[in-house]
Amino acid sequence: MSVLTVCPYCGTGCQIIVNDSDTGERVTGYSKSPVNSGKLCIKGYSGLSYNFSKQRLKYPQIKRNGEFVRVTWEEAFGEVSTKLLGIIKRYGPDAVAFQSSAKCTNEENYLMQKIARLVGTNNIDHCARSCHSPTALGLITTLGAGAATGSIRSLEDSKTYFVIGSNTTEQHPIIGTEIVKERKKGKNLVVADPRKTQLAELATLHLQFNPGTDVALLNSIMYSILEEQLQDENFIESRTQGYTDFKTEVEKYAPEVTEGITGIDPQDIREAARLIASERPTAILYAMGITQHIHGTENVMSVSNLALLTGNIGVRGSGIFPLRGQNNVQGSSDMGDLSEWYPGYVPVDSPRVKKFEELWQKTLPKTKGLALSEMFDAAADGRIKAIYVMGENPLVTETAISDVEKGIENLELFVVQDIFMTLTAGAADVVLPAATSLEKEGTFTNTERRIQKVNKVFDPPGEAKPDWWILNEIGKRVAGIRGYVSPRMIFEEIGNAIPSYSGASYDNIYPTGKQWPINSDEPDGTEILHTKSFPIGRGKFIPVSYGPPAESVDEKYDLIMTTGRNYFHYHSGTMSRRTDILNRESPGPYAEISPEDAKRLGVRNSQYITIESRHGSIKTQARITNRVPAGIIFVPFHFDESRVNRLVGKKLDPLSKIPEFKVVAVRVLT
Amino acid sequence: MYSIEFKTKNKGKAGQFYMLSVPGVGEAPISVASGSGRRLVFTIRSIGTVTARMKGSKSVGLRGPYGTYWPWKDNDEIVAVAGGIGVPPIRSLIEEMEDSKMTERLEVLYGARSPSDIVYKNQFKEWKKDLDIHITVDKGDSEWKGSVGFVPSLLKDSHFSKNAALFVIGPPLMMMNTVKEALKLGYKDDRIFLSLERRMECGIGVCGHCNVGQYYACESGPIFNYSTVKGEQELFL
């Protein structure tokens, strides 16, 4: 038997056909897919072996006297529900926090936030906080919808691509290959990235700018557009608001002025401006390079300003493409697994929350909950007594890990639901074994808002269960939910809760998915957003002024470290590091360092070095490469034996509360 | 570097290798360091995950022997040229030739980076008693009284004829320079034998990792006649 489902790795959401054991466990790209047209990257082809790993969690466990003991599901549910209810009774519902996961389905995310809110707290958050919370906030503010405005397929109609802060061929490979192919046909490609990525090598123009200076760079590009009068007056006039104030701000950013900040030659800025504004339609693609900053939300709004200024929105081939990290980070955000939003981005303090009170038959909390980046601090100072984690690994992925450790130690109950005994699961009081996405049913929403059906190929090992089933059992015991018999039943409720999902059903999203909004007006879904108007009427220009990143170099910490993923691994490596080929290709921690810096520091290739920041230090191996310029080192965050997040500071974007993973002042010791 | 010795006898011949494994960690191809029929010995450098975990492991898996071996029985004059940590297969050769009382046909040239890098220091002293052995180091120290220089430079002083067979093993650069020097001195290319190291996983010519041009090193090698592979571009890594 073979099953059509969705790749579990990145937000591209490639559709895959997976054969079961009888037919050889083969993986093939679905050639009819509007997402990937049958193409896959190495993670799709070789990344699924973790499913069969002997290390999978197979039964529930409770830690007794420091040792995990196998228990029955009944015992586990009893332990979790009794303790949770006790904590709520003693300290109130806000003493409990939930962390859901962008790796889980829409149904599971919906269910988890519902449980949190039914027990009376908005302390529900997940890893979208650390990736695209600035996108949600930024684009909802400027355009009215926090998502990609076009489709992956529409990129074939672009004349110019502006890629900023995205290593697309490695992080969203199948989207990256669209650009590679179109570039080879002669289309324009402008890449703004401190690193020399594969796309940068192929680009018409590579703006290798200083990390954290995005606003200065974007403002100077917009300055040059105005200077040469390349803006789309018609679009500005008929579709936007706030232009005058915006213009006043941008006029301060002559390329000659910003050169000292960004390090980019004014001629290159002007060339970029011409390509983006005149060679239209232009698609703007960005990822963590834009968002993971203390100015993340402002960066996003700057990108939005650029699209509005050049009229690159609402037309096929144009648009803004925030490339979503996790396979379902769009969906998990849509589901309201963020502490400031109910499902469908209804602010927690909005009168519209009433709708959920009616739907769920309960008075609901209306104040903002804690963000992921705040929960462990709250645990450390005693405000949070219980944390329930589904499919996340904060002991690797959060900043200031020693504070996370302190927070966990201080908890009365720490529950982790996962597919492997991760570092975080190891610190839990109760570990619940979950099924992988190949072992269950549900939906994922990809980076282009496409709601796609996830289908079961294999049986989970041992007593492992789908996350929705586990949550359902917990929900029945702690939140009074009546219980769901299937993910389909949850999805039907999602249709009632979120207007842009209201027209979607398991039947009509299969096999090729549908892009939200899908509703009575758009029964087939919507490929291109904002074609005639914005959900907020007119698109908003927001004046954004440049502010420096939280950290800068000084005599002691003389290098800027930027963190991220590599091609072969995913986040904390829970899946990819238990997958043979991926692990072989990238077996251990390393830091990319330029030949110039290596020479200056006397570092040989593969030598063990210590990287120290103002917040901590790690040991890792040096990898000398031209991909990074002098003054910058790049360190991937996949490796729990050398957790780079020990080095990242706790300063947050005040608007979205995302930490600055991309700019950390460090030094290298040999 | 460390050696492990098995109770079982070496069923292989000098130059061949076994696949050694640490359960749950993985396998690695390791050349035999003892003579055929003697107890099986391997001398290993902890360099990869498997070799690092093998030392002190309670059980070590073993399969083999695999591959080709040094054709010492076909040759009356043999110069074995070894570099660095490539010397275990030459130890195996010496033991085999000792057991057959043929050591007068063998001359050993060995080069190490420094005196402290010399593998089998004590054994070399023993062997020296009835075997022609020359050791050189790239860089000496205060106590070093032997020769200093790269191992190919010892070749010109060999007391064998230019018809002698050369058995060459060591780091790629050392092997390349040895072959160059040998050809310059007039040795025949079809009497030069190289031991080539590649990523070998299956050992039986089916997994596809270890090709040297059209040959798989686990199957047609690791000992190759130089005249067979000299046209291959990826010969010396």
Place this chain on the structure above:
Amino acid sequence: MKEVFAAISKDFETFGTIEKEGEVIFDKVNDFEHISEKRSRYAPKEFLIKRNENVLLLEEQTRRAVFGVKSCDLKGFYQMDKQILGKDPFYTERREKTLFVNFVCNEPCDGGFCTSFGGPILDQYDLQVLRDGKDYHIMVSDKFKEYFNDYREEGDSFFSRFSESFNSKMDVLPVDGLEGRMKWNSGLWKEFASRCISCGACNFSCPTCYCFDLYDDENERKREWDSCILSGFTSSSAGNVRKDLDERLRQRFYHKYVYFKKSKGEYLCTGCNRCVEDCPVGIDIKEVITHDYSIE
């Protein structure tokens, strides 16, 4: 054909090409009608080399019959036989117990270039089926003659006439002597590398690629399909013969068109075009064949 299928299914577990969500895949089939004649989405390599399996235990395999394999895909097995049959116990066990029924394409497919390697009528086969309207013409290997005792024997003129007409509809690429023409330092490899994202599609889709990786997973030793496009494929404690992507891409083409030809007398390619179809950046192996190396 129905009767033949019925007879075979008594002795074999039967698989065949079926359509699912518009894609032709291999699955268990119980009757001949459900078998699709369309070209399958992929070469069914996994029937002989599982994508991932424990190699510490070789269980006795069931006898399987696979209907609907295309000739180009089947030919891949005959090519890899030359290197791994008799050596790889898993492959060998399955190879001996699997009967392949190849459906000869009536018309050339887009992009395919099988005629450059002999065309869709194979010299080696188990049951080779060519449909002519309602009639089936079948070539049977000696091993499976028993299923055809009741049928009339015809000469092979039908097949040779078909072959001639099929071959005239497809361009034959200049493969002869390719092993001598290809250039180690050709600019092709670097140009391909500038696009390639190391996805491995060319290897995984290829009906002739047989390489696999071995790794330990607790008490099991597993093998998994491997790709020579990846750096770890050749990386060892001694170093890496192919550090750069262009070198690894070159290796793939040299293996297909130089090394295998030299060692086994045949190119390791069937002209199926699957690597081209699955490549996300449009690298075309036909360019390796048609490229003018003499001007470089």
